[in-house]
Amino acid sequence: MSGAIILLNGASSSGKSTLARAIQAKIDAPFWHISIDHLRDAGVLPLARIKRGAFDWKAMRPAFFEGFEASLAAYAAAGNNLIVEYIVETPDGRTRLARRLAPFDVFCVGVHCDLAELERREAARGDRPAGDARRDFEAIHAFMRYDCAIDTTAPKGDEAERVIAAWQARTAPAVLGRNAAAR
Numbered sequence: 001m002s003g004a005i006i007l008l009n010g011a012s013s014s015g016k017s018t019l020a021r022a023i024q025a026k027i028d029a030p031f032w033h034i035s036i037d038h039l040r041d042a043g044v045l046p047l048a049r050i051k052r053g054a055f056d057w058k059a060m061r062p063a064f065f066e067g068f069e070a071s072l073a074a075y076a077a078a079g080n081n082l083i084v085e086y087i088v089e090t091p092d093g094r095t096r097l098a099r100r101l102a103p104f105d106v107f108c109v110g111v112h113c114d115l116a117e118l119e120r121r122e123a124a125r126g127d128r129p130a131g132d133a134r135r136d137f138e139a140i141h142a143f144m145r146y147d148c149a150i151d152t153t154a155p156k157g158d159e160a161e162r163v164i165a166a167w168q169a170r171t172a173p174a175v176l177g178r179n180a181a182a183r
Contacts, residue, residue, distance in 0.1 A: 002104050003076040006031070006083045006167060007176065009144060010111025011136030012128055013121035015152035015159075016085040019111060022160035023083055027167075032075065035085035036068060065093075069100050076104045087136055091143040098176045106176040107167045110146035113137075114153040 006023065008016045020033045039045065045064070050057045075082055088094050098106075113121075118133035148166035150159045 001079045003078070003080040003082060004029075004105040004107070005072065005076055005081070005101060006107045006109060006163065007101075008083065008085050008109050008111050009088045009140065009146075010085075010152075011113065011118055011140060012087065012132040013118050013125060014111045014113040014133075014136075015121075015155065016111050018155075019109075019150065019152065019159055019163070020083045020085055023163055026160050027164050029081055031081040031083045033083045033085075034072065034075070037085070039068070069097055073100050073104070076101070087140055088144060089136075089140060094143060101176060107148070107170065108144070108146045108176050109163055110141055110144060110149040112141065112149060112151045112153075117153045 008020055010016045017035065017037065020035070024031050024033050040047065046055060049055050050060075072082060072084060086097075088097060115134065115137050118137055122128050122130065122133040147170060148163055150163060152159065
C-alpha cells in the first residue's frame with residue numbers, strides 16, 4: 001500500500017511549516033512532516049564546512065535535492081503518508097518531481113503570501129539569506145497548478161481545515177501529474 005503525499009509549495013517564510021504542523025495535528029490519518037529544513041536543522045548537511053568553503057554547496061546541491069526527492073518516494077512506497085514542505089524552483093524541477101512521485105497520490109497545495117509580509121517574516125526569522133523570499137515569490141508559483149491554494153498573509157486559523165477538506169473532497173486526479181504533462 002502506498003502512502004499519500006500533501007505537498008506544500010511556497011516561498012521561503014510563507015508559512016509552510018506552520019501549516020504542515022497544523023495539518024498533521026488535525027488530519028484523521030498519521031502523516032509524517034518532512035522538509036529540507038528538518039535535515040538542515042538535524043545536522044545532516046555539513047553546514048559549517050560549507051560556510052567555510054571546504055565544500056562547494058553549488059556542486060553538492062543537485063545530488064542533495066535528488067536524494068531528498070528519492071527519499072520521499074521511498075517513504076511513500078513503504079506506505080507512509082507525508083506532508084512535505086518544498087520549494088519547487090523551476091519548471092524542470094516540477095517535471096522531475098512529478099515523474100519521481102507519479103506512482104503516488106500527491107495533493108499539491110500552493111502556499112501564498114504577500115511579498116511585504118514574506119520579507120517581514122524573513123527578516124524576523126534571521127535564519128535565511130535576505131532576498132530568498134523575494135526570489136521565490138517572483139518565480140515559484142508562475143509554472144505550478146494546485147489542487148488547493150492557501151493565503152497565509154493574515155492567517156485566519158482555518159487554513160489546515162481548508163487543506164484537509166479539499167484533500168478529502170478531491171475527485172479528479174492529482175494536479176502534479178498534470179503539471180508534468182504541461183511541460
